[in-house]
Amino acid sequence: METVFGIETVLLSRIQFAFTIAFHIVFPAFSIGLSAYIATLEVVWLKTGQPHFHTLARFWTKIFAVSFAMGVVSGIVMEYQIGTNWSRFGEVVGNTLAPLFAYEVLTAFFLEASFLGVMLFGWNRFPPWLHTMACVFVALGTALSGFWILAANSWMQTPAGHEVRDGIAYPVSWFHVIFNPSFPYRFVHMMVATYITTSMVVAATGARYLLAGRYPREAMTMLRMGLGMLALLAPLQAVVGDLHGLNTLEHQPAKVAAIEAHWEDTGPADLVLFAWPDMRQERNHWEIAVPRLGSLILTHDWNGRFQGLREFPRDQRPPVAPVFFAFRAMVGLGLFMIAVGWFGVWLLWRRRIGGRRWFLRLLRVCWPVGFVALIAGWVVTEVGRQPWIAWGILRTADAASPVNALQVFISLALFVLVYFVVFSIGIWYINRMIGKGPQGEVPGPDTLPNRPLAGGRPHGNEAVPS
Numbered sequence: 001m002e003t004v005f006g007i008e009t010v011l012l013s014r015i016q017f018a019f020t021i022a023f024h025i026v027f028p029a030f031s032i033g034l035s036a037y038i039a040t041l042e043v044v045w046l047k048t049g050q051p052h053f054h055t056l057a058r059f060w061t062k063i064f065a066v067s068f069a070m071g072v073v074s075g076i077v078m079e080y081q082i083g084t085n086w087s088r089f090g091e092v093v094g095n096t097l098a099p100l101f102a103y104e105v106l107t108a109f110f111l112e113a114s115f116l117g118v119m120l121f122g123w124n125r126f127p128p129w130l131h132t133m134a135c136v137f138v139a140l141g142t143a144l145s146g147f148w149i150l151a152a153n154s155w156m157q158t159p160a161g162h163e164v165r166d167g168i169a170y171p172v173s174w175f176h177v178i179f180n181p182s183f184p185y186r187f188v189h190m191m192v193a194t195y196i197t198t199s200m201v202v203a204a205t206g207a208r209y210l211l212a213g214r215y216p217r218e219a220m221t222m223l224r225m226g227l228g229m230l231a232l233l234a235p236l237q238a239v240v241g242d243l244h245g246l247n248t249l250e251h252q253p254a255k256v257a258a259i260e261a262h263w264e265d266t267g268p269a270d271l272v273l274f275a276w277p278d279m280r281q282e283r284n285h286w287e288i289a290v291p292r293l294g295s296l297i298l299t300h301d302w303n304g305r306f307q308g309l310r311e312f313p314r315d316q317r318p319p320v321a322p323v324f325f326a327f328r329a330m331v332g333l334g335l336f337m338i339a340v341g342w343f344g345v346w347l348l349w350r351r352r353i354g355g356r357r358w359f360l361r362l363l364r365v366c367w368p369v370g371f372v373a374l375i376a377g378w379v380v381t382e383v384g385r386q387p388w389i390a391w392g393i394l395r396t397a398d399a400a401s402p403v404n405a406l407q408v409f410i411s412l413a414l415f416v417l418v419y420f421v422v423f424s425i426g427i428w429y430i431n432r433m434i435g436k437g438p439q440g441e442v443p444g445p446d447t448l449p450n451r452p453l454a455g456g457r458p459h460g461n462e463a464v465p466s
Contacts, residue, residue, distance in 0.1 A: 009405040010397050013085040016412040018382070020077050023419055025378060026371050027071030032146055032191070033198025034064045035139040037225070038119075042132040052217050057135070058123060059218075059438035060202075063430055065120055070426045077415070085408065086389075089399035093390050096162055096171045097152050100178070104148035112141035143191065150190055154183040156390045157381070158251045169393055181251055185244040186381075192237045193377065195229060196337060197370030202226035203344065204367035205434055207360040210353075215437055224348060230341030237334060242297075249298055249306060252391065254316060255384035257309045258323040260294055264308040269294035274328075277320040282310060318386040326379035333373040340366065 045053035118134035161176025203226025209219035261277040271293035275284035295304040347353040
């Protein structure tokens with residue numbers, strides 16, 4: 001097999017796809033969570049008539065537009081890569097996966113496209129109820145897009161509802177294809193992750209403004225909503241993750257063995273907190289573990305047992321180190337977000353958050369935490385699936401196109417260069433919009449819902465606190 005700098009073509013293609021999808025997933029995840037947040041702001045504004053909710057909705061809609069556009073652009077690149085680098089993949093599983101991608105376009109994308117224009121440009125052109133409805137439908141569209149993508153990816157993890165004839169997978173039950181064994185857990189896990197990620201960004205932005213003494217009313221609203229959602233969803237994610245882990249243990253035991261760096265089933269398993277897994281020697285170096293806790297967490301039985309990596313042929317074991325460390329990064333950041341959410345809500349309840357500037361400074365720089373945890377989770381999912389690209393149907397090495405290694409390397413280098421330039425500019429622009437703040441977004445009398453503000457005051461001409 002051809003190599004460049006000792007790296008084979010298949011591995012280069014995998015690195016290229018991993019690089020582009022790591023950039024891509026950040027923006028759809030943020031768009032899903034942010035669209036739901038904007039829709040919530042619009043509904044609350046429509047119900048209460050308080051202008052600062054409208055101000056925040058318009059402010060975050062601008063950021064949503066940039067994130068949505070960057071997600072679309074990066075998604076197109078991945079589709080081309082499937083054709084150029086993974087042609088055999090399309091041949092073997094295209095009969096099953098291609099319709100799912102088409103359903104996403106026909107349902108989710110068309111729904112988003114139908115109402116996105118109203119959401120972005122209809123602030124002063126449509127009645128408030130209609131604009132709010134458009135925002136709700138865009139949020140539903142982004143969630144529906146996640147539904148179809150997770151259905152396709154989950155089928156690759158736990159295929160069902162198909163039959164294989166002459167090496168080609170054909171669907172026989174679309175219900176079982178879509179609602180395959182891992183789909184419910186993976187879909188809920190991913191959707192909650194998008195809302196947690198967005199909550200961290202919203203709360204961090206509120207902390208940024210409060211520290212600077214700017215937009216105190218909007219800042220406190222973002223802190224309450226962001227930290228409130230974080231305190232609620234981060235513990236829920238731990239429960240969903242536990243259920244997802246039980247499902248993975250049932251259907252992908254080799255992945256769980258890699259997650260735990262568990263080499264041999266000799267009795268109740270320890271929970272390995274830290275180690276350096278060695279695939280050649282089939283052991284862990286510098287291991288720090290808690291006896292039996294791994295069995296309790298993974299099987300809910302103090303004496304539970306599960307397969308070790310040595311029980312699987314060497315060519316069917318996933319790379320252990322990336323899966324092991326990525327999982328611990330995800331869990332560690334998840335626990336950190338639980339602590340931040342609960343402590344932040346406690347400070348809000350005691351009305352002390354304004355005086356805890358150390359916490360606000362910490363929260364301000366925590367905006368990327370959710371994104372890092374999200375990417376770490378996808379590393380666990382995708383690397384842990386190896387050596388299969390469609391579990392039990394097609395191996396990754398057999399899915400690649402017969403392309404030249406040097407061509408893949410050159411295209412990878414170009415992707416790295418272009419992505420860092422383009423997406424650095426995009427992220428810089430989003431940060432600039434956040435730095436500018438929600439200026440000049442106060443609604444006029446013609447765009448306010450026909451209801452009084454809290455306290456019975458009229459609305460439309462009153463001064464709005466900055």
